[in-house]
Amino acid sequence: LNKADRLTVDCRLDRFRSAASSAGVKLTHQRLEIFREVASSLEHPDAEAVFRAVRRRVPTVSIDTVYRTLWMLNDLGLVTTLGPRRESVRFDANLDRHHHYICVRCGLARDFDSAELDALGVPAAVQAMGRVITTQVEVRGICSRCAAAKNRTLKRNPRAGSRAATPR
Ligand SMILES: [Zn+2]
Numbered sequence: 001l002n003k004a005d006r007l008t009v010d011c012r013l014d015r016f017r018s019a020a021s022s023a024g025v026k027l028t029h030q031r032l033e034i035f036r037e038v039a040s041s042l043e044h045p046d047a048e049a050v051f052r053a054v055r056r057r058v059p060t061v062s063i064d065t066v067y068r069t070l071w072m073l074n075d076l077g078l079v080t081t082l083g084p085r086r087e088s089v090r091f092d093a094n095l096d097r098h099h100h101y102i103c104v105r106c107g108l109a110r111d112f113d114s115a116e117l118d119a120l121g122v123p124a125a126v127q128a129m130g131r132v133i134t135t136q137v138e139v140r141g142i143c144s145r146c147a148a149a150k151n152r153t154l155k156r157n158p159r160a161g162s163r164a165a166t167p168r
């Protein structure tokens with residue numbers, strides 16, 4: 001469910017191999033495994049998550065190598081990033097034009113396509129700020145899983161939802 005299909009992953013791996021060879025980047029086992037992890041994930045993982053997953057297959061990998069490799073992949077144009085830089089940056093191997101749904105509670109990030117959003121015009125005020133490369137829409141919300149968990153909590157403890165009585 002949370003994995004990209006095999007064909008997509010193979011296609012991304014091919015792109016990685018040819019980009020690495022034309023950039024003169026050595027294709028080490030660790031780099032390949034790090035890229036494979038991002039390429040097969042639908043989670044838009046951050047470096048920590050990539051590290052945890054790769055470490056299961058490659059116990060000698062270090063968090064440092066993961067960071068350096070992810071930014072190298074970014075420089076090669078093989079992944080993009082999302083989220084503000086000051087928080088933990090997440091990596092995305094889907095280079096096709098797409099938008100994101102982000103759950104503000106659990107951090108879930110899912111891709112979706114929309115011809116309507118692709119066609120959104122950028123206001124002149126933005127163009128005055130600088131050259132526009134892409135426009136990507138981030139829809140924020142509370143995912144159905146988090147919403148269901150909250151409903152379960154409310155049933156067990158109905159007062160848990162009475163935020164109005166105790167404003168923060
Ligand atoms: Zn959620």
Ligand SMILES: [Zn+2]
Nearest residue numbers: 092094098111
């Ligand atoms: Zn994405």
